[in-house]
Amino acid sequence: MRRPLTPLFLIAVLLACLAAPAEARYSRKKAIWGPTQVDGVSQFPIYRDLGVGIYQFALGWDQVAPTRPRRPGDPRDAAYRWPEEVDFAIREGRRHGIRVSLMLTLAPRWANGGRSSEWAPRRPSDFAAFARAASRRYPRVRLWQIWGEPSRQRNFKPLPRFEATGPRRYARILDAAYSSLKRRSRRNLVIGGNTFTTGDVSPRQFIRSMRLPGGRPPRMDLYGHNPFTAREPALRKGPLGHGYADFSDLDTLAGWIDRNLGRVRGRRIRLFLGEFTLPTDHPNHEFNFWVDREVQARWLKAALRITRRWSRIYALGWIGLYDDPPREDGLEVNRGLLTHTGERKPAYNVFLRG
Amino acid sequence: MLPVAWIVIGTVAAPAATPVRGLSDDLAFTDSRPGPRALAFREARRAGARIVRITLDWSLVAPAGPVKPPGFDAADPADPGYRWGYVEDAVRDAARRRLRIVLLIVRAPAWAEGPNRPADAPPGSWLPDPTELGAFVRAAARRFSGFFPDPKTPGDGLTEAGGSLPRVRFWQIWDHPNGGATLQPADAAIEHYRRMLDSASRAVKRVAGENTVVAGATPRAGGIPALVFWRRLLSAPARFDVAAYSGAPSTSHGLGNLAPLRALRGVLEPRKPVWLTDLGWATPPQDPRGVTPDRQARLLTEALFRADRAGAEVVVWNGLQDRTSHLPGFPSIASGLFFNSADDLARDPAKPALGVFRFPFLARRDRPGVRAWGIAPRPRGRVSVERRVASRWRRVRFVRASRSGEFVAKVRRGRGRIYRARQGSAVSLPWRSN
Numbered sequence: 001m002r003r004p005l006t007p008l009f010l011i012a013v014l015l016a017c018l019a020a021p022a023e024a025r026y027s028r029k030k031a032i033w034g035p036t037q038v039d040g041v042s043q044f045p046i047y048r049d050l051g052v053g054i055y056q057f058a059l060g061w062d063q064v065a066p067t068r069p070r071r072p073g074d075p076r077d078a079a080y081r082w083p084e085e086v087d088f089a090i091r092e093g094r095r096h097g098i099r100v101s102l103m104l105t106l107a108p109r110w111a112n113g114g115r116s117s118e119w120a121p122r123r124p125s126d127f128a129a130f131a132r133a134a135s136r137r138y139p140r141v142r143l144w145q146i147w148g149e150p151s152r153q154r155n156f157k158p159l160p161r162f163e164a165t166g167p168r169r170y171a172r173i174l175d176a177a178y179s180s181l182k183r184r185s186r187r188n189l190v191i192g193g194n195t196f197t198t199g200d201v202s203p204r205q206f207i208r209s210m211r212l213p214g215g216r217p218p219r220m221d222l223y224g225h226n227p228f229t230a231r232e233p234a235l236r237k238g239p240l241g242h243g244y245a246d247f248s249d250l251d252t253l254a255g256w257i258d259r260n261l262g263r264v265r266g267r268r269i270r271l272f273l274g275e276f277t278l279p280t281d282h283p284n285h286e287f288n289f290w291v292d293r294e295v296q297a298r299w300l301k302a303a304l305r306i307t308r309r310w311s312r313i314y315a316l317g318w319i320g321l322y323d324d325p326p327r328e329d330g331l332e333v334n335r336g337l338l339t340h341t342g343e344r345k346p347a348y349n350v351f352l353r354g
Numbered sequence: 355m356l357p358v359a360w361i362v363i364g365t366v367a368a369p370a371a372t373p374v375r376g377l378s379d380d381l382a383f384t385d386s387r388p389g390p391r392a393l394a395f396r397e398a399r400r401a402g403a404r405i406v407r408i409t410l411d412w413s414l415v416a417p418a419g420p421v422k423p424p425g426f427d428a429a430d431p432a433d434p435g436y437r438w439g440y441v442e443d444a445v446r447d448a449a450r451r452r453l454r455i456v457l458l459i460v461r462a463p464a465w466a467e468g469p470n471r472p473a474d475a476p477p478g479s480w481l482p483d484p485t486e487l488g489a490f491v492r493a494a495a496r497r498f499s500g501f502f503p504d505p506k507t508p509g510d511g512l513t514e515a516g517g518s519l520p521r522v523r524f525w526q527i528w529d530h531p532n533g534g535a536t537l538q539p540a541d542a543a544i545e546h547y548r549r550m551l552d553s554a555s556r557a558v559k560r561v562a563g564e565n566t567v568v569a570g571a572t573p574r575a576g577g578i579p580a581l582v583f584w585r586r587l588l589s590a591p592a593r594f595d596v597a598a599y600s601g602a603p604s605t606s607h608g609l610g611n612l613a614p615l616r617a618l619r620g621v622l623e624p625r626k627p628v629w630l631t632d633l634g635w636a637t638p639p640q641d642p643r644g645v646t647p648d649r650q651a652r653l654l655t656e657a658l659f660r661a662d663r664a665g666a667e668v669v670v671w672n673g674l675q676d677r678t679s680h681l682p683g684f685p686s687i688a689s690g691l692f693f694n695s696a697d698d699l700a701r702d703p704a705k706p707a708l709g710v711f712r713f714p715f716l717a718r719r720d721r722p723g724v725r726a727w728g729i730a731p732r733p734r735g736r737v738s739v740e741r742r743v744a745s746r747w748r749r750v751r752f753v754r755a756s757r758s759g760e761f762v763a764k765v766r767r768g769r770g771r772i773y774r775a776r777q778g779s780a781v782s783l784p785w786r787s788n
Contacts, residue, residue, distance in 0.1 A: 162431065198511065205501045211563055213367050230513050242511040242518050243501045288512070333432035 024105045025353055028053030029314070030306055031101065033275065034321030036089045043321065044092040050337070050352050055093050055316050057086060058148060058276065059101040061130050064118040068110040072129035075137035082137055090140055094317060101143035102318075103194075103274070104177070105132055105155070106343060119157045120169050124176035131177040135184040144181055144193040145224055146174045151206045163284060164209035165349040171196045171210040173220035191272045192220030195248045197228045204243030217261045222314050226275035230289040233302040235310075247276070247303055254312055257340060270314040277319045280345065285331040297346035304354035315350030372729060372758035373661045374632070375602040375711060376405030376456070377691075378608060380684050381677045383698070384444050385624050391443065393699050394674055395451040401691060402712040402731060407526070407631070407670050408444045411586045411683060413463045413478045414492055415441065424467040428489035429557075431497035438497060440503070442519060445498060449520030456524035456568065456670075457498070459491060459554070459681060464605040475538045478683075482537075488553030491525065495561040498522035526568035526631075530600060534577025543578065544586045552696065555593035567574045569594035573602055574611045582613050584621045598623055601657060602632035602672065609656055616664040627667045633657055634672035634689030637705065641688035648774075650689070651706035651783060658714045659727060662760070671711060675699055706783060715782035717765075717773035724787050726763045730755040730777045735763050742772040742784065 037041050047055060065072075069079035088104070093100045104127075106117040111126045115117070119143035121127050131144065150156035150170045159166030174192045181188040193210070195203040203225065210217055229246035231237060237248035243254040250271060257269050278296040279287050291299065300318075309318040323340040325333040332340075337348040382394035398406055417423045417435040421598060424687070426435040441457070447454050462480030468481025496502065500521030507517030515638060531537045531547045551569055558565040569592070572580040580599060599618055604609050612630070619628055635653050636644035645653065654671070661669045673690040677697075691708040715728035717739075725738045737755050740747040753763040765773075776781040 160496075160560075162499045162501055164563060165560050168563075202501050205499065209562065215563070237514055240511045241505055241507075241509060241516040244511045246512075337523075 013317055026051040026097075027308070027354065029316060030054070030304075030351070030354055031056055031274075031315045031317035033057075033265040033317060033319040036075065036085050038090065040323075042088075042092050044089075044096045044098065046321065047098055048295070051354070052098055054101050054143065054317070055089055055098050056101045056103065056145075056316055056319075057089055058105055059083070059134060060106045060117070061104060061111070061127070061206065062106045062108040065108050065130060065268060067108075069129075072126065073136075075133040077133070080137075086138060090138060090281065092152075094140065099143065100138075100141050101150050101191075102134065102136060103145035104139050105145075105148045112278065115157075118153075118155055120173060124172040125172050126129060128176035128180035132180040132184055135181050138173040139185075142185075142187055143189050143191065143272075144177070144304075145194055145272070146177050146220075147276075148194055149196050150199045151195040153200045153253045157211040159200050162205070163201070164205075164211070166201055167206045167209035171218040173210055174210075174220060175212055176221040189221040189225040190219070191222045191246075191274070192218060194224035194226070194274060195245075196226035196275070197306070198238075198242075198244050202243030202249060203245045203253060204256050206293065207253075207260050209233055210261070219264075220261070220269065221264055222272040223257050223261065223269050224272045224274045225250075226252075226278065227273055228287065229278075229299075232299050233306055247306070250306070250310075250313070254324060268312065272314045273307070273316045275317050275319045278347070280323075280334045282334070283331060285327075285329075288335045290324070290334075293345050293347065296312065297350045301350045301354070304350070308354070358454075359564050362468075365673075371665055371667055372756065372760040373658060373666050373669040375658075375729075376407060376631075376668055376669050377582050377674055378407035378409075378631070378672050379687060380409045380457075381676040381679055381681075381687055382470050382674045383448070384440050384684075386440070386443075388443070392447050392450075395447045395453060397692070397699050398674055399451040399453060400709055400712075401674070402452065403671075405456060405524075405668055406448050406456045408441065408448070409684070409720070410441050410457040410459050410494060411461050411611050412459055412466070412482075412487075413461040413517075415492060415494075416463045416466070418463060418682035420424070420464045422486075428486060429492045431493045431502060433493070436493065437753060442497075445522060446506070446521050454524065455498075455522045456518070456526055457494065457522050457527040457634070458529055458571075459487075460529050460667070461731040472538075472605075473737040476535055476578055476685060478540045479536050481539070481542070482550060484549040484553040486556045487527075487550050491527070491554040492557035495525065495558045495565060497523070499561050508555050519689050523562075523564060524568055524596075525554065526571060526598065527551055527594070529571045530576065531570065532572045532578040532580060532583035535600065536761075537639075540577035544583060546748065548587060548592050549589065552593050559709045566595045567593065568596040568598050571598040571600045573600040573632070574614055578774040581617055581621060584618060587746075590620065595666075596624070596627045596629055598629040598631045598634040599666075599714075601634075603635055609653060609660065612657060612660050612664075615660065615666065619665055628665060629668040629670065630657075630661045630664075630767055631670040632665045632672050633669060634687075635655070638664070640676040640678070640686070640690075644688055647705045647707065651710045654707050654710045655714050655716050655783075655785065658710075658729070662727075675702065713775065713777070713780055713782040715721055715773075715775040717766075717783045719788050723764050723766045724773070726761075726765060726773060726774045728761055728773065728782060730759045730761060730775070731780045732777055733757050733759040735777050737775050738775045739763055740767060740774050740776060741765075741768065741770045743768070743772075747774065768782065 067079045069077035071077045108120045110119040178190045227247040233247035279290045323334040323336040463483035464488040466483045471480035504517040509516035518748040534540045555567045635650045673687040675692040676690040676694040681688040716724045740750045750765045753761045755761045774784045
């Protein structure tokens with residue numbers, strides 16, 4: 001039989017809660033994109049200050065393997081050029097208690113028939129071999145994102161609009177990578193999908209169309225989605241329509257995943273919100289919306305609250321730490337928690353307390 | 355206490371596949387007046403239809419003219435050369451009534467036909483270019499993928515909720531390809547149709563793997579008899595998911611046209627689902643030489659029963675309401691479930707066939723008793739089978755309808771040969787057993 005809580009105990013809890021927001025809150029659910037160093041100074045102390053649990057980094061296959069490796073599964077193959085920045089990030093992350101997540105993306109010309117890097121590799125096994133080499137090169141990394149926003153033609157081709165062609169192609173790549181990464185270590189977590197709010201193929205159609213030649217969906221541990229939004233995050237809000245899904249539609253997105261992608265070891269697939277930001281101050285060249293800094297802080301607070309309370313969300317990744325440097329046309333994206341000169345925006349403290 | 359005659363003899367399990375009832379009526383479903391069009395779909399749903407077939411006339415939607423317009427991208431659903439309006443209106447209204455949609459693609463535009471069309475060949479029938487057909491089908495399947503922004507909803511899907519055009523899963527490629535009229539020349543029809551199916555199937559499957567390609571709608575007779583057509587078509591690989599057989603009566607007032615339906619199942623290897631389409635017997639006054647409305651109702655009952663026994667998954671009746679057509683390519687309808695005296699579906703009287711369509715039921719002698727069969731309006735609900743004795747209806751047994759609404763029951767013979775079924779307030783038409 002449960003004992004009733006005493007009033008004294010309740011007061012103590014209340015006081016503890018009131019005191020908490022003043023401090024940085026570490027959370028393994030908080031992820032971030034940003035530079036590893038600025039002017040030779042590690043940025044990881046800032047990430048630690050923000051209470052970040054996961055540091056995210058993109059590893060371009062086209063850059064790492066510009067020529068075909070003779071032994072593609074071996075990270076010591078002479079063709080591979082592993083960036084030192086990743087070693088630095090892993091080292092610094094270890095020092096500050098921050099895990100590193102790697103996004104494997106973009107194909108070299110030798111793998112996709114001599115096309116530009118957004119074109120998918122002809123053979124999923126080539127990508128799988130690269131994933132195997134990367135996981136051997138970085139054994140401490142456990143979180144692997146497979147491609148970034150493959151629902152956008154700028155990032156992934158072939159991707160005819162309103163068709164299943166692209167998602168099917170992606171599914172084969174994802175499943176091959178899953179097999180390869182899991183063979184290396186069962187502790188590796190593979191993040192698939194990695195769609196975003198809209199897309200040339202909407203998230204809903206993408207999820208529905210991700211099918212292997214035999215008809216089954218590809219394997220993954222987490223579903224990645226970038227829920228950019230021009231609305232204040234609140235799950236009670238109605239869906240955007242068109243098969244789109246912003247932050248407020250994450251419950252709807254979870255339903256699509258359940259219906260189409262099944263479960264992982266009997267559990268529903270959790271959401272890895274790989275990228276999220278709210279650009280501030282003025283119009284920019286990347287998003288068709290912007291908000292002022294106070295709104296950025298308020299909406300981020302709402303997003304972090306949902307992330308914290310909903311166990312279905314594995315992590316929320318903020319992109320990025322700094323605003324972009326100014327451009328001549330004035331359309332730089334002020335997406336950061338800090339201005340490009342390093343001043344804190346209101347959202348910094350919100351993220352810190354998140 | 356129930357009399358002995360009402361004792362249940364036993365139930366017979368209903369077969370797994372019960373035909374889903376569908377309706378086709380281009381005059382009603384593509385009516386340019388929004389009110390009557392919406393009413394038509396409402397009445398279709400109330401009549402028990404769960405599928406509607408709508409004609410997507412390629413020659414009406416694509417640009418006209420003998421030459422393909424320069425810059426026209428036939429595979430792009432948003433190309434300004436396309437005029438999807440009437441199809442979108444129909445699809446939108448059908449989806450609003452939760453009706454599944456079959457789009458029937460027919461008639462090539464002049465620029466997509468083969469060269470030197472004879473004067474006696476109907477427009478759109480002469481060697482339609484399979485590649486161009488594939489591009490058109492791809493555009494249509496993308497347009498109705500369920501994700502294409504609906505031009506009639508204002509939201510952009512970013513700051514304001516936006517609506518998409520409904521999804522269409524079923525795509526019928528041509529109609530009566532063996533009939534000798536819609537696909538010419540007849541002597542090359544089978545090989546040409548195979549190429550058309552191949553191209554169209556690849557196109558719709560690119561959009562969604564679950565999309566279903568319906569082939570044929572072959573009438574029994576015509577340029578090439580239906581079974582001959584299917585045997586030859588299947589002598590080499592042909593890409594389709596469903597074989598449709600047209601039950602359209604020719605000169606016959608009976609059920610003779612349905613005879614090959616069961617045989618068709620044997621021809622299809624590997625086994626594919628069969629649909630029965632174009633079912634419909636004309637009645638007066640629209641067709642003075644047609645069968646009586648009572649006869650039409652009885653034929654419909656028999657046809658549904660035969661389709662069920664033959665394993666047809668879908669039965670499409672041709673005609674919601676009688677109407678005279680003035681549109682080329684859209685024939686008049688005399689086999690409607692409603693008469694047309696006021697040109698208003700809300701006020702026009704129903705034919706007896708409407709009752710059959712909604713609640714088909716028949717009772718047949720099956721020694722030593724009678725076997726009753728029907729499809730109840732409410733799946734899994736209880737159905738009572740009644741017999742008329744001395745001008746009163748008496749319940750002879752209860753049976754529970756299957757998940758699809760179908761029920762089969764054996765009852766002991768007794769006085770009276772007229773039976774009916776009842777489910778709540780829904781009552782089937784009486785049926786005189788043999």
